Amino acid sequence: MLDLTWLLIAVPLASAAFLLLAGRRADAWGHWVGVAASGTAFLVGLGALIQMLGEDAHHREHAVHLFSWIPGGALDLDAGLLVDPLSMTFVMLVTFVGTLIHVYSVAYMEHDPDRRRFFAYLNLFVAAMLLLVLADSYLLLFVGWEGVGLASYLLIGFWNHKPEYATAANKAFIVNRVGDMGLIIAMGLMFTYFGALDFEGVFAAADGASTAQLTAIGLMLLVAACGKSAQFPLQSWLGDAMAGPTPVSALIHAATMVTAGVYLIVRSAPIYAGAPAAQTTVAAIGAFTLILGAVIGMAKDDIKKALAASTMSQIGYMMLAAGLGPVGYAFAIFHLVTHGFFKAGMFLGAGSVMHGMNDQVDMRRFGALRTAMVTTWVTFGLGWLAILGVPPFSGFWSKDKIIEAAFVGEGAQPWILGGAALIGAGLTAFYMSRLFFMTFHGKARWTDDQHPHESPALMTVPMIILAVGSAFLGLFLALGDRFATWLEPVTGHAEHHEPVLPIPVIMIATLLLVALGVWVAWRKYGAADVPETAPAASLATIAARNDMFQDSVNRGVFERPGTHLTRTLVYADAALVDGAVDKTAGGWARTGESVRKTQNGQVRSYALTMLVGLVIVILVVVQGGL
Amino acid sequence: MDPINFVILASILFAIGAAAVLLRRNAIIAFMGVELMLNAANLALVAFSRMHGEIDGQIMAFFVLVVAAAEVVVGLAIIIAVFRARQTISLDEPAELKG
Amino acid sequence: MVNPVLFWIIAAITVIPAFSLLFARKAVHVAMSIVLVMVGLAAAYITLGAPFLGMVQIVVYTGAVMMLFLFVLMLVGVDQREDLKETIKGQRWIGLFTAAGLGAFLVSVVGRVTVAVSDTPVQGDPDVVAVLLFEKYVLVIEVLGFLLITAAVGALVLTHTPRLKPRRTQLEVQRDRVLAGADPVNKPMPGVYARHNALDVPALDPEGQPIDHSVSRVLKIRNQTQEGVEFRAALEDPSRKEGDR
Numbered sequence: 012m013l014d015l016t017w018l019l020i021a022v023p024l025a026s027a028a029f030l031l032l033a034g035r036r037a038d039a040w041g042h043w044v045g046v047a048a049s050g051t052a053f054l055v056g057l058g059a060l061i062q063m064l065g066e067d068a069h070h071r072e073h074a075v076h077l078f079s080w081i082p083g084g085a086l087d088l089d090a091g092l093l094v095d096p097l098s099m100t101f102v103m104l105v106t107f108v109g110t111l112i113h114v115y116s117v118a119y120m121e122h123d124p125d126r127r128r129f130f131a132y133l134n135l136f137v138a139a140m141l142l143l144v145l146a147d148s149y150l151l152l153f154v155g156w157e158g159v160g161l162a163s164y165l166l167i168g169f170w171n172h173k174p175e176y177a178t179a180a181n182k183a184f185i186v187n188r189v190g191d192m193g194l195i196i197a198m199g200l201m202f203t204y205f206g207a208l209d210f211e212g213v214f215a216a217a218d219g220a221s222t223a224q225l226t227a228i229g230l231m232l233l234v235a236a237c238g239k240s241a242q243f244p245l246q247s248w249l250g251d252a253m254a255g256p257t258p259v260s261a262l263i264h265a266a267t268m269v270t271a272g273v274y275l276i277v278r279s280a281p282i283y284a285g286a287p288a289a290q291t292t293v294a295a296i297g298a299f300t301l302i303l304g305a306v307i308g309m310a311k312d313d314i315k316k317a318l319a320a321s322t323m324s325q326i327g328y329m330m331l332a333a334g335l336g337p338v339g340y341a342f343a344i345f346h347l348v349t350h351g352f353f354k355a356g357m358f359l360g361a362g363s364v365m366h367g368m369n370d371q372v373d374m375r376r377f378g379a380l381r382t383a384m385v386t387t388w389v390t391f392g393l394g395w396l397a398i399l400g401v402p403p404f405s406g407f408w409s410k411d412k413i414i415e416a417a418f419v420g421e422g423a424q425p426w427i428l429g430g431a432a433l434i435g436a437g438l439t440a441f442y443m444s445r446l447f448f449m450t451f452h453g454k455a456r457w458t459d460d461q462h463p464h465e466s467p468a469l470m471t472v473p474m475i476i477l478a479v480g481s482a483f484l485g486l487f488l489a490l491g492d493r494f495a496t497w498l499e500p501v502t503g504h505a506e507h508h509e510p511v512l513p514i515p516v517i518m519i520a521t522l523l524l525v526a527l528g529v530w531v532a533w534r535k536y537g538a539a540d541v542p543e544t545a546p547a548a549s550l551a552t553i554a555a556r557n558d559m560f561q562d563s564v565n566r567g568v569f570e571r572p573g574t575h576l577t578r579t580l581v582y583a584d585a586a587l588v589d590g591a592v593d594k595t596a597g598g599w600a601r602t603g604e605s606v607r608k609t610q611n612g613q614v615r616s617y618a619l620t621m622l623v624g625l626v627i628v629i630l631v632v633v634q635g636g637l
Numbered sequence: 638m639d640p641i642n643f644v645i646l647a648s649i650l651f652a653i654g655a656a657a658v659l660l661r662r663n664a665i666i667a668f669m670g671v672e673l674m675l676n677a678a679n680l681a682l683v684a685f686s687r688m689h690g691e692i693d694g695q696i697m698a699f700f701v702l703v704v705a706a707a708e709v710v711v712g713l714a715i716i717i718a719v720f721r722a723r724q725t726i727s728l729d730e731p732a733e734l735k736g
Numbered sequence: 737m738v739n740p741v742l743f744w745i746i747a748a749i750t751v752i753p754a755f756s757l758l759f760a761r762k763a764v765h766v767a768m769s770i771v772l773v774m775v776g777l778a779a780a781y782i783t784l785g786a787p788f789l790g791m792v793q794i795v796v797y798t799g800a801v802m803m804l805f806l807f808v809l810m811l812v813g814v815d816q817r818e819d820l821k822e823t824i825k826g827q828r829w830i831g832l833f834t835a836a837g838l839g840a841f842l843v844s845v846v847g848r849v850t851v852a853v854s855d856t857p858v859q860g861d862p863d864v865v866a867v868l869l870f871e872k873y874v875l876v877i878e879v880l881g882f883l884l885i886t887a888a889v890g891a892l893v894l895t896h897t898p899r900l901k902p903r904r905t906q907l908e909v910q911r912d913r914v915l916a917g918a919d920p921v922n923k924p925m926p927g928v929y930a931r932h933n934a935l936d937v938p939a940l941d942p943e944g945q946p947i948d949h950s951v952s953r954v955l956k957i958r959n960q961t962q963e964g965v966e967f968r969a970a971l972e973d974p975s976r977k978e979g980d981r
Contacts, residue, residue: 623830653839662823669767686858710887
């Protein structure tokens, strides 16, 4: 079965090509082709997983050679797949959640005339994402990296007849370019220093490389990860990316693509092992983004944007864990998997709410939906409990471990990182509860033409499955450290370090903060009335509502200077370069003008000139020199 | 008397011919100046032939004569063509070479 | 060696007329002066032992080239007087200075050198020249022949004026004449039906009347015509008999 892993990529890719080429005649049944392709990929992945589970833990790493890709002198690169526990984890996440979301989309996009195209893009995304996680070299990973970027762009701008959606797509694409540049530079550095781009060669060479080299590569990889995973300072695109259809937000901008940055960091573990400074930067960025995302999430009234801020914050947790080194790698991936389930589930729940509420996204117009949408309420509630980290739901097992790991270390670092993680847990509890209560509890604040109703079974069944995963997957994987052991061949064995605080203290503090957050949210948004329009608020709230002015900052720090720099360059080009050329040419033209005057057209003048020249020649000849 | 004096005579005639070309605006007169310069050269050739006791100098003068005849034919044809086009043979008129 | 008197005469009849190039106003005068110069040069050639070249000089230059110049002068108008006022700034003085400087320089240089004169002067008689021309320089002669032909053709091409409209036929010419009101037939010739054939006598029409316009206009202006009246009288004389002439 492992030899067939190339089917994981080929089937969705072929399906995407088929759906795009088939045209309108496939409109009626094309979406089922997409679902089948995704389901096939899941089955292939499942087969591979089962085979892998039957093997000895130390022989679970398989290299699947595909073809010789770039046989060029100093760079001899083969295209191949690396099937190991880490990539298999992603394969299962992507194909399982992806298939559920495909099924969900069949109903969600039922009335969209372009449903076939939507499924083609979804399949394209699945293929690219699987290529990203299965690639055995940075270059092949980059192909998938760009592929998911393309799919993301196409899907954010799926309703591109609305200019602001098209702009959002462009924004995501352009911000991602910044990150991609980081990956390209990192690859360039690898090729320069190590002469290799495949994981095996790079990691082998990384052992003997200098700290400076590894730090440079690590920071560039971090830039790439920040771009793809919406981490500070490249986070601005994620909120606008919610312009895409909700299943897209669930699959790409919550469960899978945005976690590719975490995958990149974890996959590059050998590089970070030799670059502690880069590693600390990863953790710091993760910690900062988790707070930033949580603060933004507290102020958003748009349910999807609040979830997007939450995604940003949760990925911040993963980055924080990934930045802690071997201690955190497994927990980063663990949280990634559980997050993939509960966040996808909540996004699908949000989609279900929108489906029933005429695409309304303003939470201030929701309220009391628990009676109208019982299934959605229950499934969303399970996701809510999971993200809060309430035991025994999934989030508890993964997030609590990250908070504990953040407290490991020496000096001020554990206190700062751990403190951020701890506070983040409280903030998470507040904004998620706010979202949950504003949507499902309190009084109905619906507009007149809204008649909330439960979604069809095609939508609720995937939500239920994901809710079950949100509830029990963490427990299942955490028992006996199953997941950490499973990933051990890749992430390496982590020595157990004692946090600076006793574990029970951390756990109790976390739960207390969570309880506090929920209580405050209940007082403010559950028990009390919620105004239908956003009330005037403090400067901090306004800043959070405006994504911490990140667009303004970007405009002020990058766009304006960039514009001015461009103008300066244009002016310099016109004044200096063109000026020099023009002046030179003008000088010659004036010289020509003055010389032209000797060409007066008078034959006798010419004759005189000839005679003068003749006299001079004769003088020279006769006198034997000048 | 030394034949070198004919060379001096040729020099004077040459200078007069050159001055005519430079100063006269009538194309025919300027042309006659050119002819005079050619003949001055011929005179010098013949004088050198006499001084060296070689007849080749005369042959050269003969060739110059023939070429000059051809030149006269073409030159006068050009003058006639210009006159037909412009009704004048002043050298100052056709200033179309003006840059 | 050359007779000094002969030299000075030759110098006089070449240099003095040559100055007409600079000072004469009429091109015809210049041309005639140059003819004199050419003759002087021919004399110089003969003096220097080149009798054939001297004859050729006379034939070609005075006989052909200068006559050609005169023909062209006739074509473009003998009366074209030239304004001697200089139009190009500085041209006159720079030109004169340069030309005079050149002449003075050449004279001074040539005057300072002494060349040994050959003791065995050669005589450029036609037979000697012919042998040299057609043996040693035969190729040059051939090339010069081509040059002359080319020059002749070139002159033809340059002076040729292409016909812009097709030539008018006689029919068209006559039609235009009649339409313009001219006589369809020739004017009557003077002296026809006259007693004696003479230009000053008008022709008589069939009725015996004189036709005025048969006599040339010029003769009328000069009053050299005869009325023809006396012939009419004689014609009407009853005594006159047929065959009485």
